[in-house]
Structure formats: C-alpha cells, structure tokens
Amino acid sequence: MTAAPIILATPFETRHPGAMPAASRPPVLFAPGEEIYAQGERTDSLYRVEFGAVRLYRLLADGRRQISSFYLAGEVFGFETGGVHHFFADAIGLTGLRALPRSGSREFADEIMESALRCLVRSQEHLLVVGRQNAIERIAAFLIDMGDRQGGLDQMELPMSRTDIGDYLGLTIETVSRVLSRLRAEGVIRLASLRSLVVLKPARLRALAA
C-alpha cells in the first residue's frame, strides 16, 4: 500500500508517463507499491502494462479498500471521465508502463472504446462474484480468471498479496488464506510458493466457481 523503499538507480524516463511524448520509448518503471496516480488527479493518457501488475482501487474514509481490478502485462487501464481519475492506481511488483496517447486516429479511438467496454463488462461480471457468490466461489472464480489471463495454463503467478486478493473479492485476508488452504487440502491446487500456484483439478475448480 505504501511505496517500497527501492530507489530505481537509472530511471528510464521522466517519472510521469503522461508527460511522455511518443509511444515507442522504453517503459516507465514503478517500484513495488509505488503510486501511479491518485483519485482526483488530472488524467490525459491511458497506460499499457508492459510487465508487472497494477491494482486499481477506491478507499472508504475508515480505510476499507476495494480493489476494482488488477491489470497484468499487455492490458490497458486508465479510462476515466471528465479528465479526472476516480480511483487510485499503484504498481504491485516492479512494473513497467507505457503511456498511450488519448487522442489519435478514428480506428485507435474505436479500439480504446472497445477496450473500455470490455473493462465495463468485466467490472459488472465481477460484481456478480462479489455480490452473489460465497468465499469458495469467489476464490475459484478469481483463480480461473487469473489463469485465463496468463495464457490459460493451469500454472499461474499471483503477483498480489493475500490482502490484495481479499480487497478485490470483498473478503478478509484470513478467509482468503483459509479457502486456499482448504483447496490445497482437497488437492484442487498446489502452492509451489506463496505467489505461485498450480491447478491440479481444473474441472473441480470450475465446478466450485459456479
């Protein structure tokens, strides 16, 4: 949640990608936990994740956090209205971003539109998970989604912490941990390490997600 103490020895580019002129430059680096933008800040560009992962979230006054989405390598984020960010965005691990120009050709605009709409559909699908599914179903749906977005294999990396997963799924960190333990105990998944996971019984996992 707070910026990590890492100091990037050789910043590739100016610290603010919005100021970056063209597209074919090296990506801007963000340290683990570093803020990309804050709610209320002005926005003039979109970002594509080159490597690493990003979390988008909102906060309540008392500190409760809801992560609305994660963005992995290759994905685009930063859609906003009125030229102002409505969410916070920060890098999860060491992350490289490339700014995309807001304006451009008609085809490019259409592509952005399509991207924004996919984002909308995804967001509303996630609402179904958070609003109407129990803890096991939420975790199962999350793991399936993460797998699909990492090439559809049954091996995946979870770049985010358990707290992040909880704040994404509307659960506490303890519940996330308990459900993962239970899935492990049942032989549905194997945790190669804390952040690296193999699905041993994909069919079973899919059944749990429904």
Next chain:
Amino acid sequence: MTAAPIILATPFETRHPGAMPAASRPPVLFAPGEEIYAQGERTDSLYRVEFGAVRLYRLLADGRRQISSFYLAGEVFGFETGGVHHFFADAIGLTGLRALPRSGSREFADEIMESALRCLVRSQEHLLVVGRQNAIERIAAFLIDMGDRQGGLDQMELPMSRTDIGDYLGLTIETVSRVLSRLRAEGVIRLASLRSLVVLKPARLRALAA
C-alpha cells in the same frame, strides 16, 4: 422476473426497437417485467429510457441474480462489446424506450464514449458498496443515489421491488426490509407507500452511507 400478463393494446411501434429506423419516433413500450434483451443476443443499438425504469442483470446457474444497474428516465444503457449482449435487460414498470443509432457523427461517438465511461465509473463505485460496506451502509448509499438521480430532492420513488433492491445490493429481501424498517423506526425515512419514500434526516442518511 417474468413478463406480466398485460397485453399492450396499441403498440406504438414494432416490438424490437433495434429495428426502429430514426430517433424522433414515439418510444417503444414495454410491459412490467417484459424482457428488453437477453444475454447472448446480438445488439446494434443503445437505448434511452423515456419513462419507467430498467434493470440490467446477470444470473448464476442456480438462479441467484445480480442486478448490475438500474436505469431511470433520461438515462442511456446497452453498451456492449463484440456486438453481443452480456446481460439481461428488462422493464421494471411500464417503460418507454427510444433506440439510439450505434454509429453517427464524431461528436455523437464521443458523447457515447463519455456515457459508457460514466457507466464504468458508476459500476466500479458500486463494487465498493457491495464489496466493502455493510447492509445499512449499502441501503443508505442506494437511497442517496436514487434521490440524486431523481432531482436531488428528499422525496423519491422506488420503481423496483425489495427483491430487486436486494439483488442490486447483494442482500436478501429480508435484510433490505429489516434495514428499511430500522431507518423508519429511527425517523431517518418515511415510507409514504411501499414504493414512495421521503428522507426526513438527509444528513443522518449521508452519515450512515460512509
């Protein structure tokens, strides 16, 4: 959830607004509970609500339902990707819709884009409510939102049933009812009728929503 037995004596227009040619025609009527479109159907237009109200939702295999949004008079809905609907939409009460052309001038496209992005922001804000707030906070946030969308007065109509409200907020109908009863008992709201509500203590309601 199912189409009401009302038969509209004189349909203003063909039953499918997507087929409607221009914009300046009388609106297409939908009976209470009537389906506007289904998940998986092809889409080629957007809709503006002229009067009445619309619910957009998704279903789980076992019948659990999550309403992702309500649309009231003046609001636009129907944004989708790949030309296919990802949700079900139906009329809540007697509802009039006007189809908007998908294509058009650049300014019109920009307006649609802005509308879609507002929709995205709204959806992600709602996720915070469903994912991280308790029953009282959810109902309070819902009432405030409904009031704002009906002119910002403290008097409002709730066109939807308690079941709809529950399916929107991720609560059961009983919990919705209990919370409304409690707000009434505390003098925060007054229920003129089941579907008509007055906020007596707006400040208190706002405090509860946070």
Next chain:
DNA sequence: CGAACGCTTGAGCAAATTCAAGTGCGGTGG
C-alpha cells in the same frame, strides 16, 4: 541472529441468511 512482514490457523462472535409465520394492500368477483 533477531526483527519484520506476510501468511496461516484457531476460537469466539456478529452480521446476514434461511426458514417460517404473519401482515397489508390492490384487484377480482360475488
């Protein structure tokens, strides 16, 4: 080696759900 951090696990608790009766209102028919 010790401290810090992220994660796991357990026990008790609270909030919301489930199950089960009621209540009231609008509409229909006698």
Next chain:
DNA sequence: CCACCGCACTTGAATTTGCTCAAGCGTTCG
C-alpha cells in the same frame, strides 16, 4: 360494496458464514 385472494412485504427465531481477535509460523532482510 364488501369479502376474498394473491402477492409483496414484514417480522421473528434459528442457523450459518465469514469476521474479529489472537497466537504461531516461515521467510527475508538488515
């Protein structure tokens, strides 16, 4: 006009799910 019926809503009691609080574990880093 009034009684009845159906439906949406309300209310209560018991249950369950996930949360809170608390302790312990393991890995990493200074």
